Amino acid sequence: MHSSQTFTAFMTKVAIVHVAVLLLLVGASRSYGAADQQALSAEETYKLGERMYREGILPSGEPMQAFVSGDVPVSGTSFTCVSCHLRSGLGSIEGEVSTPPANGRILYLPREPYIKGYEHVPSYHNYAVYFPTRPAYTDDTLAELITSGVDPAGRSVIKAMPIYDLNDQDMAILIAYLKTLSAQPSPGVSDSEIKFATVIVEGTDPVAVASMLAPLEFGIARKNSLTTASSANDRVARMGYNMLGPDLLQKKFSLTRWVLKGPSSTWRSQLDAYYQAEPVFALLGGISAGDWEPVHRFCEENQIPDLLPIVDYPVISDHDWYTLYFSRGVRQEGESAARYLHGMYDLIKDRAIVQVSRDSREGRALADGFRATWADTGHPAAIDIVLKEGEQFSQQRLQQIITELKPAALIVWDDGAALEAFAGLPDMADRPGVILASGTFVGKALWTIPEQLRGLLSFTYPYRLPQDDIRFDALALKVLPGKKTSDYDQKIIRQSYITNELLGKALMDMRGEYYRDFFFDTIGMMPDAYYPLYERVGFGPGQRYASKGCFIVQLGKGENPQLERRSEWVTR
Amino acid sequence: MRKSWLFFLLVPIFSPLCAAAAEDAPAAQGDVVKVYIVNEYRYEPGPSGAHADIGQSLCGTRCNALSVDYLNYVEPGGWRLIKISGNQQLLVDLNNPSLDGKCICIADEYRVKVNDLYMSK
Amino acid sequence: MMVQRLTRMPRIFTILLAILLMAGSDAGASKYKRSIENVVIPDVVLVNQQGEKVRLKSLLESDQPVLVDFIYATCTTICPILSAGFANFQRELGPETKNARLVSITIDPENDTPAAMKEYLERYQAQPGWDFLTGSRQDVDRVMKAFNAYFRSKMDHQPLSFIRSQEDGKWIRLYGLMSSSDLMKEFQQRGGK
Secondary structure: OOOHHHHHHHHHHHHHHHHHHHHHHHHHOOOOOOOOOOOOOHHHHHHHHHHHHHHOEOOOOOEOEEEEOOOEEEEOOOOOHHHHHOOOOOOEEEOOEEEOOOOHHHHOOOEOOOOOOOOOOOOOOOHHHHOOOEOOOOHHHHHHHHHHOEOOOOOEOOOOOOEEOOOHHHHHHHHHHHHHOOOOOOOOEOOOEEEEEEEEEOOOOHHHHHHHHHHHHHHHHHHHHHHHHHHHOHHHHHHHHHHHHHHHHHOEEEEEEEEEOOOHHHHHHHHHHHHHHOOOOEEEOOEEOOOOHHHHHHHHHHOOOEEOOEEOOOOOOOOOOOEEEOOOOOHHHHHHHHHHHHHOHHHHOOOOEEEEEEOOHHHHHHHHHHHHHHHHHOOOOOEEEEEOOOOOOOHHHHHHHHHHHOOOEEEEEOOHHHHHHHOOHHHOOOOOOEEEEEHHHHHHHHHHOOHHHOOOOEEEEOOOOHHHHHHHHHHHHHHOOOOOHHHOOHHHHHHHHHHHHHHHHHHHHOOOOOOHHHHHHHHHOOOOEOOOOOOOEOOOOOOOEOOOOOEEEEEOOOOOOOEEEOOOOOOO | OHHHHHHHHHOEOOOOOOOOOOOOOOOOOOOOEEEEEEEEEEEEOOOOOOOHHHHHHHHHHHHHHHEOOOHHHHOOOOEEEEEEEEEEEEEEOOOOOOOOOEEEEEEEEEEEEEOOOOOOO | OHHHHHHHHHHHHHHHHHHHHHHHOOOOOOOOEEEEEOOOOOOOEEEOOOOOEEEHHHHHOOOOOEEEEEEOOOOOOHHHHHHHHHHHHHHHHHHHHHHOEEEEEEOOOOOOOHHHHHHHHHHOOOOOOEEEEEOOHHHHHHHHHHOOOOOOOHHHOOOEEEEEOOOOOOEEEEEOOOOHHHHHHHHHOOOOO
């Protein structure tokens, strides 16, 4: 085990020296087409290098020019370094193509057919065996690789890696950036410990909070007891060593609770204070019945991963990176309803579509999800009717909507009380062919729909059907040994179970490289999985919503009815 | 759930009386649970010949909804699927007055069984 | 945990293949594998990057030559090479672009929405005639199986391209990463063997 202290100091020196050399280079080189020759600050250099690495854009603003597979020209913006080497620079494995690390720390060391310190770990995901050995890179040989595709061992990599046409100055900027990539382990990791925290919004239902915590604390306690036991028992030590490798085995985990009090406008300063007091490696889980954005922003700006917080209103973004959510929350049901209707649009297009929604947080999220997805289809907008607080969705209201607007499809985002409005539906003339509501919003009322209405009402249901999910009970309840399961919220237990599973898998795959970006890069390389609660969850580079599906269901026949699917998990 | 057991007998094709949606609903606890895995599907347009494409699309949605993902049964451990019959033709109601054709799913039928074979997943 | 470790083993064989491929490659030479297949296209309805429904059989069994590959929008390594190949192929056809139909089918239908696919095609400067299709998981699995290109996990997918000859309806299966000259050569020779 190298001493991280001296290694850190060494790398810092290396970084400083390289930046100094770079500045020298920048000042002295004859620059390609640049009118002004001012030296760039270290921070500017870093930003330019990052843009080259992540976006494929040169300091001049032009796209990088590249060639792949010998003779195929490609713009650097469609074949960025980050796409294969990933954000952490620690490489990826996809099918048969393995991409080695591109970060300076590893490039500037020779590659052996094993990872130092893990030579004798038999089942360890030892990536080094996937790559041929090579001597250490130097600035010159690295530039040679990037421009000609030949590594210092004389091997050609152009089959899988593009060659880039870069001038000296741009090359120096890129190489300086590579040297900063995953150079020093992220905060929150020491020789003996990895620190995690979980964010709890004060006032959240205690049962929900306990349910979020139980699987995480179980997993961490179990890991720590493995660490303790292995120092006392050789057999356990061997098993632990094989499974985790020597480094992860001897590190203990801790999970601190960061409780956020008061209005959400004050949370950011509380988070900053918590982090200042104890910098953690990552956030695990977390729970809020309402706002989450301040926490999301905190993670985004500090580049701290948050693994699967339990929230109904996640931040929806195409490019934010640092929070992995279970799903797009309540909104996802609205989006799925829109896709479901879009799928049959040819049959309903001659008439209106009416969306009734409760003016509450839940109702608005559902309606917004529907509206945004519906707008993408290009179809005429649905007619929106909002139910204010205290306003009941009554049978009269329903009849009025049907008579006046004659909708082909009616969506009602309201709670279970609204279903009573449909009592007379079978006898109503001109009733909509499709009536959709939210299976989660109506709650228990979903199960007590009168038989004659069951074929007429459809619901969004963002989980695996209950009769199928019971097969996952034994798995999920493993995290509650000796505890009374009725004390917990089963849905949240299952969600947190997934968090615990992913945490363990990711850490085992990280081969001792404790970098925040690599944590999520690793999860991004995991295959689709069948966990409790969600029919299917999937990951991928940059994908930040694990469950992408939501069934459309109806209640079946009989006295003990079950939900029946009317759509696939993900509707297109 | 004796009624649903009868229901499975009524489902095979050439029985236009059973226009009701085919259920994937397995029987209640303790009874035999049967599921379908759909191999292919087709929409046979009705006399008007209209809506062949959207009929195929909606038929696909319904047949895929009826179909189960076998990984959901074997992944948690402790269950297995035993094939009972292959390429059964199931008629599914598309529940839409403008679609006058027939939606047929061709599915294999499986019984879900607790896996009591020693040492197997 | 141990069961998980065992299921990782088969990957090593594909990785060893990668080592062989990489170690043995010299500049320019492409060792891809080629075979002729009969593919029965399943009659599924997929969705293209414009959000339009596409009946796959009609799209692929056309009177134009067709190229098919399997990719996904967040793919890291293999897909950029395949898609750069398609983009370049279109450029090389020049004004004859309309004479070939390029179809990329996603193997990650859960994530790949029409918007994601449209953005992907724009990134590769795709010209009209190159469509990217998504659909339900079951339908996409059916298509993969029909092409003998089924991967249970998208992370384990392989570089596969297919060229259909409109003369005899057979498909050329190309396995491996190819240079643009190789792809064009295969395209021009289709239907001949």
